[in-house]
Each structure stands twice: as structure tokens, then as C-alpha cells.
Amino acid sequence: MTAPLPPCSILILAGGRGQRMGGRDKGLLEWRGEPLIAHLHRLLRPLSDDLLISCNRNQKAYAVYADQCVGDAEADFPGPLAGVIAGLKVARHEWVVLLACDAPLVDQALIDALRQLAVASNSAAMVRQGGYWQPMFSVLPRSILPVLEHAWLAGERSLQKALLREEVQGLTCTDDDPRLNNFNTPDWLQVVTGPHDL
Numbered sequence: 001m002t003a004p005l006p007p008c009s010i011l012i013l014a015g016g017r018g019q020r021m022g023g024r025d026k027g028l029l030e031w032r033g034e035p036l037i038a039h040l041h042r043l044l045r046p047l048s049d050d051l052l053i054s055c056n057r058n059q060k061a062y063a064v065y066a067d068q069c070v071g072d073a074e075a076d077f078p079g080p081l082a083g084v085i086a087g088l089k090v091a092r093h094e095w096v097v098l099l100a101c102d103a104p105l106v107d108q109a110l111i112d113a114l115r116q117l118a119v120a121s122n123s124a125a126m127v128r129q130g131g132y133w134q135p136m137f138s139v140l141p142r143s144i145l146p147v148l149e150h151a152w153l154a155g156e157r158s159l160q161k162a163l164l165r166e167e168v169q170g171l172t173c174t175d176d177d178p179r180l181n182n183f184n185t186p187d188w189l190q191v192v193t194g195p196h197d198l
Contacts, residue, residue: 012054026183106180
């Protein structure tokens, strides 16, 4: 029987420019009649009492779906690493689930598998797909914060490279796993209506 998982914070990254969406805020774009962030909120709300959203604009709109909204310390959309650092600074629990706002098909089974892997190894866990790391599907120990801050001060801006400075466990997913689809273009919002369509 699997031991119960320790409490976790959840950090949703919604702080990008949305360049491939024509500058629109991806998390607030409508899909299936509601904003993308609403789909994630429905899944994630029961999993944590500490739901954080990293967003650099529209904080009032995102606040409906979060216990706390955080913004990057630097202006001009410095990237996901900055959002993760901001989120880890305020996270209440020792383990933090990291997800992107534009992946509404993620499910609890994937999140639980990442959490179990991270806790069992006492290190970060991240999805690997097709031989590539997918940092937007991760579980991080909050203790990794100084490592990420040091990487940032050294000029690193890649979240993946910063995370891989420490030990990371890989959770292998198939190339066609629909749960990992990111809605990066307006076309995706029109075409994809659910896992059965992928």
C-alpha cells in the first residue's frame, strides 16, 4: 500500500507574453466555454490548500483561481525561471507541483506519479518525453530555491538548465501522451476538444 503523500503547494505559471497567441494572456483564453485556467483550477483545487499562480498581468482575473498570485521580481517578462523563483519564495509546503497554464489536459494520475517519484527520491521529478525533459510538468522540493537563485544571478535564464543543476528524476511519458499537450497557438484551441480528439 502506497504511503500517503505529504502536502504540496501548486504553482501554475501564467506569466508569459503569449507571443504565439498574438500577445493574449494564454491562461485566460477560452476553451470549452471557460478560461484555460479554470480547467486547471477544477483539477488542482482539491489537491492543495496552497494554490499559487505566477502572472505578470491580469492578477485580478487570476486571483479568483488562486490562494495567492505572484509576479516576477524583474519587469519585461523575464521567463519561467523567474516565475518559479517567485513562487518558491512564497510556497507554504516543502513540495511544489509546477504546471503551465496552457496544459488543461493534465490529470491527477500524472501529478500523483510525479509527487511519488519526487518524495521517494527526495529530489525534483520531471516528465521526460521523447528523450526530452518537460520542466512544465515537475514536482520540486522548495529547498531547490537557492540553487535556482544562484543560477539566475549567474545569468542563467533557462528553467530546465537551472533545474538540472541538481539531481532530477525522470518520469517517462509516451510521445503521444495527450496530457502533455500545450495550447501554444490559437489553432489548438479550435481543434482540440478533449483527449479523445488527440
